Amino acid sequence: MSEPAKAPEPTKPAEEAKISPAELKKRAKAEKQARRAAQKGDQGDAEAPPAPFTNGVPEEQQAQKQSGPQDSKPKGGQTKSQQQQKQGKPGAQEGKHERRGSQAQPLAMRPKVVQTAPPKEEARKNSKQVELFSHLYTQPRRHDISGATKDVHPAIVALGFQMSSYEICGSSARCVALLVAFKEVIQAYTTPSATSLARNLTSHYLSPQIDFLKSCRPISESMGNAIRWLKKLIAEIDPSTPEQEAKDYLCDEIDRFIRERITVTDQAIASLASGLIKNGSVILTYAKSSIVEKTILQAYANGTRFRVIVVDSRPLFEGKSLATSLMRSGLEVEYLPFSGITHAVKSATLVLLGAHSMLSNGRLQSRVGTAALAMQAHKADIPVIVCCESVKFSGKVALDSIVLNEVAPPEELLPPRVAPSQPPTTDRKDEGDDEESKVKTLHDWQDIAGLQILNLMYDVTPAEYIRMVICEYGNVPPSSVPVVHRLANESM
Amino acid sequence: MPSATVGQTPSLSTYLKSLKHNDIETSIELFISLLKRRQIKNSRPCAIATISLLLRVVGEARTRDAQQLIERIRAVGRRLVAAQPREMAVGNIVRRVLENVREVAERDQDAADGGSEGSTSIPSTPIRGETMRRPAFPTKFSEFSPLHGAATIPQDMHARAPLATSGDSSPAFGGTMEAALQRPPLVSSNTSYAGQGPAASSLFSILQHPQGRSPYATPPTGTQSPALKASPFKGDEGQTSASEKLDIKAEVITSIQDLQKELEEVDDEISEFAQDHIHNNEVILTHTSSQTVQRFLMKAASKKRKFTVFHAEAYPNDHLETHATIVNGGGATAEDADERWKPLTSMGITVILIPDSAVFALMSRINKVILAPHTVLANGSLIAAAGASTIAQAAKTHRVPVVVLSGVFKLSPVYPFDTDELIEYGDPGKVVPFQDGEFMDKVDVVNPVYDFVDAELIDLYITNLGGHAPSYLYRIVADHYRVEDIDLSGKAEGGAVKAG
Incomplete structure (x- = not known):
């Protein structure tokens, strides 16, 4: 059994050598599990051991096979694919390992028919993953609490589901929601005996909560910054402080953080940015950013009369809710689908964008499509201005939208199933299966080999398209992002 | 009235069916209303419907006079173009x-001229002299569009059979030689144009000659030698012109049928160039659903090239068609699916559907952008489905070549003086459903259907004639359209043909 595990070793490229010991360990674990499962299995003694074995090892081979074509198929250039592989590999394996772990246990109890199914499913799932982004397919988004540790606080569970279903969407909103939930979580915490809050809270209590949230949807840069700040704060608490006092202190600090870093900041940015809006301006914005909305509403409240163009895109249609709220406030709003960018840019005088995060090389990470809009505006010589709280500034850098990104479930891109034109085709399908089975809809995409759907969440806008970034420290050029980041997020 | 004749939802196929039994005026009206209601839309259906209609118009025209025929076609064309000016394929x-x-x-005029000149041997008007020079023009068309030349010539030859003499059929001589040989009598006959006329003719011929003109195409250029032709037709000139005019209609019909054939084959012809442009492991981005692009990629796939296709869906106007193309290879409606389309995925090609917004994010990994235009304009810029401009611009930013696949029938002589005028706005209900009353009421929902893409964003055009730089397209326009026809609404007519 150890042979097949070792056999693929030599074929591996040298660069993977560093992870191979860990991999070996994993494999050994998997084998042990398989053996144990075999002993447990009442029926089919002879078949049970090979079944998990096929479950385990070919997966590894598959993983190598998968990386094989990646090697042989350099897409943009060779350096890129190598880089991608380096980054993609550990993440993918982590995901795989987790999945296998959760599979192996129930497998032993299930009838063997089911045992052969998972690898196929796995293969199919992999074939539906866009190779270029394989590093981003860590695990499917969690929509239920199965497999979650019991430590996860109900507030966090609720928050996680709200995030995974986009009910709470947007970098700042998620950050605030996280902190508010953490207040509740911290209040519910009791320090176990023989340890102190400062030592125990973060590692044993908050970490599972954060992991749960991560499994619902990858956390945003603002959440990361807030969590980092909170951890630092907790670590600095004097162990001698009484528990309740410490908890109250933390909650007060969280309130202060929300107020200072987000609420007041938003107002400051809105008043700064609204000064840029003049009578007769035509503001162009993309999707929905709460801070852009605030800016526009404030400018309107100040008595400035202007027009707003909202460009929106599938699948989230966030811009529609922005347009609705602006329309209700009495503004003149024009709403365009993404394809109408060129039309939108023709009449615009100013582009206001929100951010998911500002990267340290001055680039803007925001809802996918922002970069294209910024590009068109830049070409048309329309100033592109980003409104972004410093809590969203990031120490990370990115050159393209491939490495740092999030892949949303592709199903979101399927058109609504009950289209008026579709019923007749499905009816006919029932009548004549042979003839009409050729006519498929996109909903059958899982069954069509070679068809993949890619639903990216973000893209990265080059710094040269951004004229100015407005944050609570004032109006800065994109090149000042790392400075502001150090000032705001690292000095605290 | 027109709609009553059609049982099911009017479309191109029902229109083509109805064309057979409707009378001509009803057909024209029906087509106009279909165009206005956008029930026939996009370049290819419009082109096919137009050509079928014109075939009938010509077929039923009672006139045998070319000028009247032209007038008739222009009149019909004017109405069609006015019905839907942005479907430029109709005008094309x-x-x-x-x-x-x-x-x-x-060509016939020339023959007639030759005859008359020979018979009367008196230069009646300077126009005659000009028409003598003209014959250099017609053949240049047949050179570039071999289909045309090849198919029209036999007919032509046949028609000329009685006229043809030993001088005509000598294919060895090029235009220059012939002009040089045959001009002298002309020089003597009309002195005022002696220096000018032949010189112009031979210059044209010089340009024409080296491009491998079919030897069979030369006779018309050669302009039936007046001296040779004079004798057989001296007496019965009236009869000759009658028979020639009979031929005009037949020849026009043949040429229209050739055009029809060209429309049918245009995708295949374009796809022949696929293997010159797509190599293994390529990552291709395409946009909206186009049978031309689909065929092109299929052809490359059938040559055992493995590549990846990112397909942007062109929401909200064409995304359902795009999905259908990706999944089934054909159109969205069941009717289209009857044709045996095959999706690219069945050829082992990985197709990745992306929303339009992801184009910029992915562009750094794309090797080639392949676009299908709605219309190509004379200066090399194009009108395409909305979103194409963003794609082309993103490609330019990332230095990714943009290849445009277009049949010559999409090539329009229109010059984009006002690009806004060329853009069409579609149903806002596709962006936001009308059920959303408050939103639709208060928010200005705009749905542009087309984008204007500037010539500088495009690297290569592939037409059924081959690959061209955008800067060369004006030349193809010049080859396919007459200056007199560029403005269909104008009443001015080409003076040269008037005499015929």
Whole structure:
């Protein structure tokens, strides 16, 4: 059994050598599990051991096979694919390992028919993953609490589901929601005996909560910054402080953080940015950013009369809710689908964008499509201005939208199933299966080999398209992002 | 009235069916209303419907006079173009047909001129001299569009059979030689144009000659030698012109049928170039659903090239068609699916559907962008489905080549003086459903259907004639359309043909 595990070793490229010991360990674990499962299995003694074995090892081979074509198929250039592989590999394996772990246990109890199914499913799932982004397919988004540790606080569970279903969407909103939930979580915490809050809270209590949230949807840069700040704060608490006092202190600090870093900041940015809006301006914005909305509403409240163009895109249609709220406030709003960018840019005088995060090389990470809009505006010589709280500034850098990104479930891109034109085709399908089975809809995409759907969440806008970034420290050029980041997020 | 004749939802196929039994005026009206209601839309259906209609118009025209035929086609064309000016394929086809008529007419005219000149031997008007020079034009068309030349010539030859003499059929001589050989009598006959006329002719011929003109195409250029032709037809000139005019209609019909054939084959012809442009492991981005692009990629796939296709869906106007193309290879409606389309995925090609917004994010990994235009304009810029401009611009930013696949029938002589005018706005209900009353009421929902893409964003055009730089397209326009026809609404007519 150890042979097949070792056999693929030599074929591996040298660069993977560093992870191979860990991999070996994993494999050994998997084998042990398989053996144990075999002993447990009442029926089919002879078949049970090979079944998990096929479950385990070919997966590894598959993983190598998968990386094989990646090697042989350099897409943009060779350096890129190598880089991608380096980054993609550990993440993918982590995901795989987790999945296998959760599979192996129930497998032993299930009838063997089911045992052969998972690898196929796995293969199919992999074939539906866009190779270029394989590093981003860590695990499917969690929509239920199965497999979650019991430590996860109900507030966090609720928050996680709200995030995974986009009910709470947007970098700042998620950050605030996280902190508010953490207040509740911290209040519910009791320090176990023989340890102190400062030592125990973060590692044993908050970490599972954060992991749960991560499994619902990858956390945003603002959440990361807030969590980092909170951890630092907790670590600095004097162990001698009484528990309740410490908890109250933390909650007060969280309130202060929300107020200072987000609420007041938003107002400051809105008043700064609204000064840029003049009578007769035509503001162009993309999707929905709460801070852009605030800016526009404030400018309107100040008595400035202007027009707003909202460009929106599938699948989230966030811009529609922005347009609705602006329309209700009495503004003149024009709403365009993404394809109408060129039309939108023709009449615009100013582009206001929100951010998911500002990267340290001055680039803007925001809802996918922002970069294209910024590009068109830049070409048309329309100033592109980003409104972004410093809590969203990031120490990370990115050159393209491939490495740092999030892949949303592709199903979101399927058109609504009950289209008026579709019923007749499905009816006919029932009548004549042979003839009409050729006519498929996109909903059958899982069954069509070679068809993949890619639903990216973000893209990265080059710094040269951004004229100015407005944050609570004032109006800065994109090149000042790392400075502001150090000032705001690292000095605290 | 027109709609009553059609049982099911009117479309191209029902229109083509109805064309057979409706009378001509009803058909024209029906087509106009279909165009206005956008029940026939996009370049290809419009082109096919136009050509079929014009075939009937010509077929039923009672006139045998080329000029009247031209007038008739222009009149119909004017109405069609006015019905839907942004479907430029309609105008293009009308102009192509007019070009054909003029070509045929000029050839016959020339023959008639030759005869008359020979018979009367008196230079009646300076116009005669000009028409003598003309014959250099018609053949240049047949050179570039081999299909045309090849198919029209036999007919032409046949028609000329009684006229043809030993001098005509000598294919060895090029235009220059012939002009040089045959001009002298002309020089003597009309002195005022002696220096000018032949010189112009031979210059044209010089340009034409080296491009491998079919030897069979030369006779018309050669302009039936007046001296040779004079004798057989001296007596019965009236009879000759009658028989020639009979031929005009037949020839025009043949040329229209050739055009029809060209429309049918255009995708195949374009796809022949696929293997010159797609190599293994390529990552291709395409946009919206286009059978031309689909065929092109299929052809490359069938040559065992493995590549990846990112397909942007062109929401909200064409995304359902795009999905259908990706999944089934064909159109969205069941009717289209009857044709045996095959999706690219069945050829082992990985197709990745992306929303339009992801184009910029992915562009750094794309090797080639392949676009299908709605219309190509004379200066090399194009009108395509909305979103194309963003894609082309993103490609330019990332230095990714943009290849445009377009049949010549999409090539329009229109010059984009006002690009806004060329953009069409579609149903806002596709962006936001009308059920959303408050939103639709208060928010200005705009749904542009087309984008204007500037020539500088495009690297290569592939037409059924081959690959061209955008800067060369004006030349193809010049080859396919007559200056007189560019403005269909104008009343001015080409003076040269008037005499015929």
